Amino acid sequence: MSTAQPADGADGTERATPDALLHARTGTEVAPEDVVLATGRDVTPKSLEWARRKIEAEGPAALDKLLP
Template sequence: MSTSQPDASKPVTDRITPDSMLHTRTGTDVSPEDVVLASGKDITPKNLEWARRKLAQEGTAAIDKLLP
């Protein structure tokens, strides 16, 4: 019985998800909590206020700028 992973023999490029298949949103509204979490920060009153300002300035694109 082999202990190696089945896809280990494939080139790395075969295992990478193409950019055209990556999505950051499902069409729903973006909340300040979403922006805070996407930035890698903890949900605190200070960070939520930062996220509210960011959403007010940049709209829903704010989260797109944070995620790859």
């Protein structure tokens, strides 16, 4: 008897993740590292400074705007 389980969508039922589960923040502070990583950039002193300025200008929404 096989205990293997089908891969996601293999049974023909693909389900979208509910919007309520897609939020990145949990009410905590947004760190510059989070903003840099959300852009796909490497964490460097230059990218961290850019992220700090972005957070100062946009607040926590800086991260929200980068994520789907």
